[in-house]
Amino acid sequence: MNLAEGVQTVSFVVLATMMIASALGVVLLPNIVYSAFLLGGVFVSMAGLYLLLNADFVAAAQVLIYVGAVNVLILFAIMLVNRREPYAVIRWGWLRSGATGLVCIGLFAVLCSMILSAEWAVKPIVALPSTVAEIGKHFFSDYLLPFEVVSILLLIALVGAIVLARREYLPDEASSEEAFELVERPREPVAALGASSDRPLRGM
Amino acid sequence: MALQNFLLIAAALFCIGIYGLITSRNAVRVLMSIELLLNAVNLNLLGFSNYLDSANIRGQLFAIFVITIAAAESAVGLAIILSIYRNRETVDMEQFNLLKW
Numbered sequence: 001m002n003l004a005e006g007v008q009t010v011s012f013v014v015l016a017t018m019m020i021a022s023a024l025g026v027v028l029l030p031n032i033v034y035s036a037f038l039l040g041g042v043f044v045s046m047a048g049l050y051l052l053l054n055a056d057f058v059a060a061a062q063v064l065i066y067v068g069a070v071n072v073l074i075l076f077a078i079m080l081v082n083r084r085e086p087y088a089v090i091r092w093g094w095l096r097s098g099a100t101g102l103v104c105i106g107l108f109a110v111l112c113s114m115i116l117s118a119e120w121a122v123k124p125i126v127a128l129p130s131t132v133a134e135i136g137k138h139f140f141s142d143y144l145l146p147f148e149v150v151s152i153l154l155l156i157a158l159v160g161a162i163v164l165a166r167r168e169y170l171p172d173e174a175s176s177e178e179a180f181e182l183v184e185r186p187r188e189p190v191a192a193l194g195a196s197s198d199r200p201l202r203g204m
Numbered sequence: 205m206a207l208q209n210f211l212l213i214a215a216a217l218f219c220i221g222i223y224g225l226i227t228s229r230n231a232v233r234v235l236m237s238i239e240l241l242l243n244a245v246n247l248n249l250l251g252f253s254n255y256l257d258s259a260n261i262r263g264q265l266f267a268i269f270v271i272t273i274a275a276a277e278s279a280v281g282l283a284i285i286l287s288i289y290r291n292r293e294t295v296d297m298e299q300f301n302l303l304k305w
Contacts, residue, residue: 005205008205009205012205012209016209016213019213019217020213020216020217020220023217023220023221023240024220026220026224026233026236026237026240027220027221027223027224027227027228027233027237027240032230032232032233035233035236036232036236039236039239039240042217042240042243043243046243046246046247049210049213049247049250050246050247050250052205053210053250053251053253053254054254054258055250055253055254055261055264055267057264057268058246058250058264058267058268058271061268061271062246062271065271065272065274065275066239066243066271066274069275070239070274070275070278073278073279073282074232074235074236074239074278074282076282077232077235077282077285077286078232080286080289081232081285081286081289081295083293083294083295085294085295085296087229087296087298088296088298090298096226096227097227100222100223100226100227101223103222104219104220104222104223105219107218107219107222108215108216108219111211111215111218111219112212112215115208115211115212115215116208120207120208120255120256121256122206122207122255122256123255123256123257123258125254125255125258126258126259128258128259128261131261131264134260134261135261135264135265135268138260138261138262138265139265143265146269150269150272150273153272153273153276154272154275154276156276157275157276157277157279157280158279160280160283161279161280161282161283162283164280164283164284164286164287165282165283165286165287167290
């Protein structure tokens with residue numbers, strides 16, 4: 001084992017341990033804010049693993065999109081819906097968690113046996129001069145249609161997210177400059193808003 | 205460093221994500237588990253791309269598509285959670301039974 005392989009192995013072990021531990025923390029920790037930050041740890045470790053797999057552009061995209069956009073979005077969602085509520089204990093809840101754990105362990109065992117027993121047609125790795133140029137060539141020649149469809153889908157998701165997250169009611173009696181005030185704080189449900197529409201909704 | 209190591213790590217991450225997806229009560233945590241699942245799939249795609257198809261890296265293209273879809277999915281999912289939270293005043297998955305018989 002020369003130096004490069006040793007470095008690769010050590011960094012793989014470190015990144016994999018970090019990723020699995022952070023993922024377990026995401027799923028198992030009771031505080032959801034810790035879970036969100038550990039999710040960022042999972043994403044960063046995944047970017048490191050992508051670098052080990054010679055995918056530098058995807059690693060950069062992972063850091064930019066997942067850590068920079070998705071994780072921040074999840075943190076904002078936690079801040080917006082942050083209400084500590086005691087969850088009602090459901091009957092047979094322990095049985096459900098236990099059965100799910102058993103099913104997941106069984107699935108992992110099946111996947112492990114499949115991975116370790118299959119004959120993978122591994123080819124020797126060709127060192128590309130630049131993965132970015134290769135990805136660009138693919139995107140604008142044989143994957144042009146999926147690329148454009150994905151851009152349309154992003155636009156649709158943008159419009160859909162705005163429409164879904166917009167508040168439903170329009171304050172009638174408000175003057176025009178007050179109507180654009182950010183009203184996120186009073187979180188009455190829509191039914192209660194309709195029942196008591198004369199209540200002042202702003203100014204909390 | 206073999207392909208099997210990366211596949212085993214991805215399988216473990218996928219199983220952790222499924223466990224969180226089924227057992228968590230908080231709706232935001234369910235979204236985080238879905239992100240874990242998508243990341244596991246991405247790791248599989250990149251592993252196959254590197255070890256089986258390293259001349260023309262098609263797996264990286266698919267990984268980029270998956271990342272894009274995941275960003276769109278998380279934006280729409282969080283908007284849905286926000287909308288449900290306004291109407292029901294809870295994020296407990298056990299009480300989101302609007303479409304359940």
